[in-house]
Amino acid sequence: MLKKLITLLLWTGSLAPVLAQLPNEALTEAWPSSVVSPGTLWLRVGQFGFLRNNEYFGSVASGETFFGYQISPTLRYHAHARFWVEAGVQLIQDFGQEGFREIAPVLRLQYRLDSLQIILGSLQAHYAHRLIEPLYAFEQGLRRRLEQGLQFRYQRGAWQADLWVDWQQAVNEARDRPEIIFGGLVSALQLVQRPSFRLGWPLQATIRHVGGQDLAIPIAQSNQFHLATGFQADWRFGGHRFWKGLRTENYWVMASDSPTNRPEGGANGQGWYANLEAQTSWLRVLLSYWQAKDYRSDTGGELFGSFSRLRPAVYVPERKLLWVRLLRDFAPTLTCV
Numbered sequence: 001m002l003k004k005l006i007t008l009l010l011w012t013g014s015l016a017p018v019l020a021q022l023p024n025e026a027l028t029e030a031w032p033s034s035v036v037s038p039g040t041l042w043l044r045v046g047q048f049g050f051l052r053n054n055e056y057f058g059s060v061a062s063g064e065t066f067f068g069y070q071i072s073p074t075l076r077y078h079a080h081a082r083f084w085v086e087a088g089v090q091l092i093q094d095f096g097q098e099g100f101r102e103i104a105p106v107l108r109l110q111y112r113l114d115s116l117q118i119i120l121g122s123l124q125a126h127y128a129h130r131l132i133e134p135l136y137a138f139e140q141g142l143r144r145r146l147e148q149g150l151q152f153r154y155q156r157g158a159w160q161a162d163l164w165v166d167w168q169q170a171v172n173e174a175r176d177r178p179e180i181i182f183g184g185l186v187s188a189l190q191l192v193q194r195p196s197f198r199l200g201w202p203l204q205a206t207i208r209h210v211g212g213q214d215l216a217i218p219i220a221q222s223n224q225f226h227l228a229t230g231f232q233a234d235w236r237f238g239g240h241r242f243w244k245g246l247r248t249e250n251y252w253v254m255a256s257d258s259p260t261n262r263p264e265g266g267a268n269g270q271g272w273y274a275n276l277e278a279q280t281s282w283l284r285v286l287l288s289y290w291q292a293k294d295y296r297s298d299t300g301g302e303l304f305g306s307f308s309r310l311r312p313a314v315y316v317p318e319r320k321l322l323w324v325r326l327l328r329d330f331a332p333t334l335t336c337v
Contacts, residue, residue, distance in 0.1 A: 255268065
């Protein structure tokens with residue numbers, strides 16, 4: 001017999017025009033963080049509706065629209081206080097298209113040991129990694145929701161880290177497609193933690209491998225490595241009615257691409273990514289600046305790169321971009337009748 005009744009959890013997410021390193025808890029999976037008694041069974045229905053319209057008229061990036069929803073019903077069973085298994089299905093529907101774009105199984109084995117979580121199977125992925133946009137485009141979570149592989153998540157005191165490997169594609173029997181592996185490390189260390197001021201040191205690194213041995217047809221192979229580090233500072237203005245806080249995040253970003261037979265060759269680039277956010281009682285104003293030279297990332301935002309993915313002949317050596325964004329969070333209310 002189960003020790004508790006099945007509990008229904010509803011997880012909803014909304015999509016915001018976020019490019020900087022902002023809190024995206026509403027876009028990640030939510031599960032109880034406390035230790036759960038063995039024999040407990042949970043039913044979660046994850047629903048993620050999205051609308052994103054990119055209108056670009058330059059030569060580097062092309063405009064595109066994402067409009068639809070993702071739904072993921074799963075069962076989670078706690079075989080032990082520190083070990084549980086989760087199984088279900090992931091469905092993605094794009095409005096204007098017939099049927100589902102993706103129907104994929106969800107299977108996750110998770111073990112928790114104090115401050116460490118080990119996940120095998122479907123990872124806590126995408127926006128949960130908290131990668132900055134030059135390393136990981138926001139649209140990646142709309143194109144391909146699931147990540148499959150191995151993950152280690154650690155959080156204790158002033159330090160938290162996320163280490164994972166996502167096996168995106170394996171070589172098939174015909175050997176006419178390459179293997180694609182994407183992995184990374186995201187670390188954040190709080191150097192100063194005060195009620196009115198916090199200072200942190202972020203470190204992010206990713207690697208994307210495209211290749212394989214004895215492939216039947218010539219395929220462009222590459223190994224892309226990216227590194228980003230800098231500092232984060234957050235000021236809180238307690239007691240002020242209008243001004244609530246000021247936040248800045250600044251990164252130096254390095255990219256190294258080592259292709260074996262890509263026609264346009266490789267690139268070793270670097271850039272600076274600066275963000276300044278003013279938080280008020282009714283609106284947040286975010287100013288972001290990006291300056292880079294010879295930067296390439298197949299997983300990052302298209303606007304950040306010097307090389308166009310759709311037009312191989314397009315090459316813009318230096319990129320200088322400025323964003324001004326107005327952000328506001330709306331907390332939904334749920335009433336049960």
